[in-house]
């Protein structure tokens with residue numbers, strides 16, 4: 001699978017056109033933000049980076065039958081539209097037409113002219129925006145940006161901003177926090193750094209770690225890989241799925257920043 005490398009004064013990053021997936025974002029002077037399994041084979045299914053889940057999330061919502069997890073758009077190459085310099089940051093844009101996923105099971109339930117656009121801007125912070133447009137028919141879509149964050153040891157992590165006490169993930173964990181983004185962003189606090197995630201046009205946060213036992217059954221997880229990752233995903237899922245009217249569109253944007261615990265947020 002062809003990868004694209006980005007390098008500017010503020011960061012380095014790697015992406016691939018398959019699923020318009022960001023695989024790595026490493027801001028200058030900070031820690032790599034994203035996790036990819038050690039045995040990931042980019043030509044096969046693997047876990048890591050920021051897969052885009054749409055037009056359904058997980059096994060879908062009540063009343064909607066789907067053939068597999070997490071939608072259609074991560075399985076195909078998106079059309080790369082080009083690269084732009086934005087005051088030193090690097091913006092990449094991809095688009096995807098429903099035609100490109102029409103051969104996949106589950107696609108028949110969605111308008112044939114559904115369109116996707118993804119913009120990712122790599123700098124001292126990472127900004128991404130996913131737009132889904134339905135030119136002629138109303139449609140209901142679930143979507144999520146399924147970010148795999150790299151952590152040193154998930155047992156020493158806390159997720160703040162989900163409502164209530166900070167969430168301590170110590171092993172297998174899989175939960176949708178509905179409406180968690182209604183009151184602002186979330187952060188992952190690690191002993192040496194804080195990863196902050198802000199979103200616009202998204203309401204829900206999904207937190208996932210496979211835990212040791214489940215990870216052992218996944219081909220690409222090796223050794224303690226499971227403890228080196230934490231998925232904190234933003235989206236609009238299940239009862240918060242977005243109704244796009246005919247001729248309408250919806251944009252969900254996410255910003256990620258990393259701060260060392262002794263410094264203010266970079267970016």
Ligand SMILES: O=P(O)(O)OC[C@H]1O[C@@H](O)[C@H](O)[C@@H](O)[C@@H]1O
Nearest residue numbers: 047058069070146174175206208
């Ligand atoms: O194995 P996949 O398809 O990348 O999905 C991983 C996980 O993704 C999470 O978002 C889900 O909440 C989990 O239930 C799921 O197992």
